[in-house]
Amino acid sequence: MAGFRIGRGRGNNRTPQQQPQQAPPPPHGQQYGQYGGQYAGPYAGDRTAPSYPPQQQWQQHQQPHGEPEYFGDPYAQAHPQQPQPGGYAAGDPYADNPGHTRAFSVGDDPYGDGATYRAGAAPAAPAGPRLHWKELLSGIVLRPGPTFLQMRDHPVWGPALTVTFLYGLLAIFGFDETRKEAISAPFATALVSVLITGVVFVIGGLILGAVTHTLARQLGGDGSWQPTVGLSMLIMSLTDAPRLVFALFLGGENSLVQVVGWVTWLAAGALFTSMVSKSHDLPWPKALGASAIQLIALLSIIKLGTI
Template sequence: DPYARRPHQAPHDPYAAQNNAGHTQAFSIDEQYHHGGPPEGEVYATGPSGPRLHWKQLLSGIILRPGPTFHQMRDYQVWGPALTVTFLYGLLAIFGFDTAREDVINAALSTAIPYVLTTAVAFTLSAFVLGTVTHTLARQLGGAGSWQPTVGLSMLIMTLTDVPRLLPALFMGGDASVVQIVGWITWLAAGALFTAMVAKSHDLPWPKALAASAIQLLALLSLIKLGTF
């Protein structure tokens, strides 16, 4: 009977199969985040690229194999190594400047210790703020990275790349020709590492990554390399 009542059938849902087990739905990161990257505090949709590196592997990797290290650590915060290394560097940084070193050496111990500690804290805060600026610029340029890895890695780059200049400056003074030459070389190395880090952490082409790092690089040059800190 063509008019007989037929069993009720649910309308066909073309997307139902995609929600069943064994089916997946493809999407792109750009479509999901509209070229703006994941929301703050979230990791990439693809997940971490590898396990978290031990701090020894992290520090050596930044210098010896920066590309893979930055790519692997782009989803992990590195506050422990970043704050520790930056603070320790800040304790010694003051002795790399001729006038400041003389002031500390000639001051009484009760005055010298707070002076050195204050300088270390100020340097750590400055590195943190500059790293935050770099992250903000990277996001404005379409980056897809999280702020904690970007800031922490930028702090490590600032300090680790200046160690070759700081060590001779402790004995020869910051105005020595050799120290100045090493300072310029390490500044260029810092620029390359900043660019690589931002490019890996934020999925940006290198010109945008360099642009995002420009303010931090200029501050590094004026505050430390040229001895005006």
């Protein structure tokens, strides 16, 4: 007992500087220095600091245990990887797994090539081949919707100018007074009058078609002016052809001619609305509003003959 006490007391006489420093056991996975010594970290010269390395360096040698990693990939420095177009590295163990997120750059569409549906945008019309003039004229009467949709990007100057000019040559005979003057006048004078009337109808059709196109663009349309003007001239001429045929034999003041004139005017309104709607991607109320001035002008000048 005496020797034990002496030994214990002898050991207690040492100063704190003489007592050997016992380093705490290193954490799991810690590496030692070159000669088996303690880890030479940033706190190696300071005895008051802990002898184990910082927590961040220790985490680099840990293996993942299935927990989500919110502070970066622990293998990012050891195994640098090239990012893919989707915004994540190839072979990323955390990509698309439950509890993990994927980073995308600003403006990157992770679900497609950007050709998605956009609300409020009208679908692009299928571009079709140019129709022959015979198919164009018959299509306006028999199948107006598909015809206008197919010809919305094709100018129709040839058929439009020809049909409108021919319609103007005969329009002078659709009114009682002008028909009597043309019949009683000399042939040269009547011929000049007929030719002038044809040119005036062509110019009037161009002006009215341009007005319709301008109004359609103001209402939000996106069609081209050449197909719009050309198709409007064809609608104006073709829809009034039945009334003109009856007027050549019965006169413009006949009741049947008046009824046919009103019916064809309503048909012209429907065709104008369909044409502007297909050519400019507009709903039918706006398409009808864009055609209103041309319809009123046709009713006043041609159908009723009041101007």
